[in-house]
Amino acid sequence: MDLQHVNVKLLVRNPEEADLEPLIPIFHSWIQDQASEELLLDVADYRHVDAGPGVVLIGHQANYSVDNTDNRLGVRYNRKAALGGSNQDRLKQATRSALAACQRLESEPSLNGRLRFNGQELEVFFNDRLLAPNRDATRKAVEPELRTFFQGLFGGGEYALLYNRDPRKLFSVFVKASRIFAVSDLMDNLSCGLCPS
Amino acid sequence: MKTSNSLWKEHLAGKTPEILAHELDIFETELELRKQGKLDERLFAETRLRRGVYGQRYDNGQRHDGKKVQELAYPSRELTKGPNTLWDAPGMQRIKIPGGGLNAEQLETLAELAEEYSDGIAHVTTRQDFQLHYVHIDDTPTLMRRLAAAKITTREACGNSVRNVTACPYAGVCPDEVFDVTPYFRALSKFLLGHPDCQNFGRKFKPAFSGCSQHACALTNMHDLGLIAVKRSENGQEKRGFEMYVGGGLGTVPYQAKLFDAFVLPEELLPLAQAIARVFAKQGEKKNRNRARIKFLVNDLGVERFRKLVLEERAKLPPDPRWTEYVEAAEQFREEPLRPPGQLPSATSPAFRRWLKTNIRPQKQEGYVVATVALPLGDITANQLRALADIVRRLTKETVRTTVEQNFVIRWVSQSDLLELYNALDAVGLAEPGAGTILDITTCPGTDTCKLGISSSRGLAAELRKRLAEKSFQLDEAVQNLHIKVSGCFNSCGQHHVADLGFYGVSRKMGGYAVPHFQLVLGGEWTHNAGSFGLPVMAIPSKNIPEVVTRLTERYVTNRKNGEVFRDFIKRLGKAELKNMLEDLTRLPADQTDRSFFSDWGDPREFSLGDLGIGECAGEVVSCVEFDLATAEREVFEAQVAFDNGETARAGELAYQSMVHAAKGLVRIEFSDVPEDAEQIVQEFRTRFYDTQKFFDPFAGGKFAQYFFAAHQRTKTPHTPESVRYLIEEAQLFIEASHSCYNRMATPVNV
Numbered sequence: 001m002d003l004q005h006v007n008v009k010l011l012v013r014n015p016e017e018a019d020l021e022p023l024i025p026i027f028h029s030w031i032q033d034q035a036s037e038e039l040l041l042d043v044a045d046y047r048h049v050d051a052g053p054g055v056v057l058i059g060h061q062a063n064y065s066v067d068n069t070d071n072r073l074g075v076r077y078n079r080k081a082a083l084g085g086s087n088q089d090r091l092k093q094a095t096r097s098a099l100a101a102c103q104r105l106e107s108e109p110s111l112n113g114r115l116r117f118n119g120q121e122l123e124v125f126f127n128d129r130l131l132a133p134n135r136d137a138t139r140k141a142v143e144p145e146l147r148t149f150f151q152g153l154f155g156g157g158e159y160a161l162l163y164n165r166d167p168r169k170l171f172s173v174f175v176k177a178s179r180i181f182a183v184s185d186l187m188d189n190l191s192c193g194l195c196p197s
Numbered sequence: 198m199k200t201s202n203s204l205w206k207e208h209l210a211g212k213t214p215e216i217l218a219h220e221l222d223i224f225e226t227e228l229e230l231r232k233q234g235k236l237d238e239r240l241f242a243e244t245r246l247r248r249g250v251y252g253q254r255y256d257n258g259q260r261h262d263g264k265k266v267q268e269l270a271y272p273s274r275e276l277t278k279g280p281n282t283l284w285d286a287p288g289m290q291r292i293k294i295p296g297g298g299l300n301a302e303q304l305e306t307l308a309e310l311a312e313e314y315s316d317g318i319a320h321v322t323t324r325q326d327f328q329l330h331y332v333h334i335d336d337t338p339t340l341m342r343r344l345a346a347a348k349i350t351t352r353e354a355c356g357n358s359v360r361n362v363t364a365c366p367y368a369g370v371c372p373d374e375v376f377d378v379t380p381y382f383r384a385l386s387k388f389l390l391g392h393p394d395c396q397n398f399g400r401k402f403k404p405a406f407s408g409c410s411q412h413a414c415a416l417t418n419m420h421d422l423g424l425i426a427v428k429r430s431e432n433g434q435e436k437r438g439f440e441m442y443v444g445g446g447l448g449t450v451p452y453q454a455k456l457f458d459a460f461v462l463p464e465e466l467l468p469l470a471q472a473i474a475r476v477f478a479k480q481g482e483k484k485n486r487n488r489a490r491i492k493f494l495v496n497d498l499g500v501e502r503f504r505k506l507v508l509e510e511r512a513k514l515p516p517d518p519r520w521t522e523y524v525e526a527a528e529q530f531r532e533e534p535l536r537p538p539g540q541l542p543s544a545t546s547p548a549f550r551r552w553l554k555t556n557i558r559p560q561k562q563e564g565y566v567v568a569t570v571a572l573p574l575g576d577i578t579a580n581q582l583r584a585l586a587d588i589v590r591r592l593t594k595e596t597v598r599t600t601v602e603q604n605f606v607i608r609w610v611s612q613s614d615l616l617e618l619y620n621a622l623d624a625v626g627l628a629e630p631g632a633g634t635i636l637d638i639t640t641c642p643g644t645d646t647c648k649l650g651i652s653s654s655r656g657l658a659a660e661l662r663k664r665l666a667e668k669s670f671q672l673d674e675a676v677q678n679l680h681i682k683v684s685g686c687f688n689s690c691g692q693h694h695v696a697d698l699g700f701y702g703v704s705r706k707m708g709g710y711a712v713p714h715f716q717l718v719l720g721g722e723w724t725h726n727a728g729s730f731g732l733p734v735m736a737i738p739s740k741n742i743p744e745v746v747t748r749l750t751e752r753y754v755t756n757r758k759n760g761e762v763f764r765d766f767i768k769r770l771g772k773a774e775l776k777n778m779l780e781d782l783t784r785l786p787a788d789q790t791d792r793s794f795f796s797d798w799g800d801p802r803e804f805s806l807g808d809l810g811i812g813e814c815a816g817e818v819v820s821c822v823e824f825d826l827a828t829a830e831r832e833v834f835e836a837q838v839a840f841d842n843g844e845t846a847r848a849g850e851l852a853y854q855s856m857v858h859a860a861k862g863l864v865r866i867e868f869s870d871v872p873e874d875a876e877q878i879v880q881e882f883r884t885r886f887y888d889t890q891k892f893f894d895p896f897a898g899g900k901f902a903q904y905f906f907a908a909h910q911r912t913k914t915p916h917t918p919e920s921v922r923y924l925i926e927e928a929q930l931f932i933e934a935s936h937s938c939y940n941r942m943a944t945p946v947n948v
Binding site: 002004005024025028031032034039041042043044045046047048049050051052053056058060063067069070080081082127128129130131166168169170 | 254305312316330577580627655659662
């Protein structure tokens, strides 16, 4: 199964303290600096919508957001453009991009450390219903890929996968590791080759 | 952009109405032709606009990032989808929803599309449409296929066409209506969609239906064609009919619609609308788009003269069975509830009480109510759309509509289900109280995504909403009932002219810097179908607008006379007093270190007008002749593809059709009612262009026309690969010659 348009969302450690307003100038500054290899275009503010996409940095190849879908606040990387390589490569690319955004936000002076990521919980969505319909067959086909990937991401540590089974929703998985990881540790695990290509 | 785009067509085969599937195949080919440089960008722009595919801010590849103008380096840098509009730049997809009526499956489809092609948000517009933003043009054919499978079309959602037919969302259930206009707006919408008489307008054309004259729900007075239900007694029999209004519109200068006919029978509704469309197409301005709406034509001619022209045109129309075939069924049309009627529950929680007070409206059918789902800034998430689909399935027969106030209404809710409904909505953040109150602010997209936006209408609306919500409990009843509407520029998409407090975006230079402002427009009338328009008072810096609202509402509470409505209060106060009251707010604070005034609400960048683009609202004025020639080119392209695939017969048929279309386009220059029949087209073409030698090439004479005549003679002869190869070449030459002929004739666009 060809997995494209991978979304990775890392949950915020302290959602009750998070204030999304400062993200607007921060995301604008990312556009000014073209802080990513991807083309960054604009900022969309959906804070007024309950459990919505929050603040979105719109890009050509991908969007970044601090997203509150399902009332779970997190940094979300939404890959829009198709990518070559293997499924592992695409999972890795999306996760690395999400982690890089988390690192950038954690070190953002204007946030004063108020946005921290728990490094224990993340969600992966596959934003293409035709390639990855949300049904048992997809879960069965994709789970080995996911296991391999998370094995590497969590350095061999334990984790649990929880699927959303509403067939109308995107195929997605909620992943919880048995312990908290620093964002940098997850990035290291991705980079050191623990995650296979 | 989406990997699965090429797979959806097959996946949806059999699920999409054939006619829609065919139209989308054509659109897909047009995209391909444009990519290959075989379709002119201006023509392609109007083609996509007529499919609801709109440009968005920064699509010229430049954006002011707050410090400098930044080049946006899109991958397909050279390819455009319209003049100065880059292919890869994200755009907006408008989705037409006649009368705002949807079912649960359609809500779910919109949810899927918002997630997969947009940014997770579906936006309800002030004309009951939906909009998805940040959509890549390559995804639009697939997006449309998925909509078509749910029986939704985007055709003529933009461009110089008949736009969404809007209607009172309470039609059929409102206690004050004369009769249910639902079957009539549906019939008109279906009849005018793609109608040949509606393809050659200089600008857009917006119809609206209302079931009564006193409420605001359909705003017929500000529409190109407004229809209000009336009844008349004739020979002791009560007959349904419509007051028909023409030439209303907002825009820069608002025009009240004028009464065209006090009583139009349902049997005459469609033919009269068709005749109006024909007069608009023939007489309306084409070159100066600022004067191309029908309101200018009606105003210039006077309604009497306009009526005369329409009636003359009506008399010439050949009868069409569609005019009347719906009428009998319309009389019988009834919407049904799912659950039995019930009693209003006792409100236990204060939140539920507040919601009941503002978001519930009784139906004329006892025991049922209409519940409003108030959407902040017209936005709804994919998850909320799915939840709404579940709710309307469970509690009603999927009777849900969008409103011009950018909300949803759920009709036919049994009163005994209200607590269940409230809890279900509350669980997904859709139980906001304050529907139809000062909190329920209408706004256009403004600088967030619109190329014409000057100030941030959504930013201002969000800020006002936040502040007003904080003190909503203390607000006087009279203030609660006021309407605020915000547009990002003078074009009135936020309908600021018909609000108690209206605002539209402008800019002023202060201290050497551009400062975002809003022009204050006070005292518009929302009721009586937008009965009268407000008057501009003064321009005020964006950041001072919340204080303007505070002062005006407090003064209204303090000084209004018994029962005085806001409009009368403003009139009594007068411009001079308003100026005294607000003048200090027109200035910036003396302390210039406060830089917040130099940026807009929700946008920290230093304010600039550098991102303003050319709006696509007016579309491209492309004559029907050009469309016919473009169709011919597409068909000959498809013929070549079919030939390469070994489909000889189909290739031959397409090549011949392409010649017919090119000839038809030329005939249209002289004869706007060009027939559909190929034999007649050939005859008309021969008489008008061959015998007169107008078609003749200076060097080749009538040779290319003879190819066409010969192809027409051979239509019954079986095709062979060799004959088709020649035919395709001849068709290409004939189309080229048709272009040359059209150019030589320097055809005016008004054909």
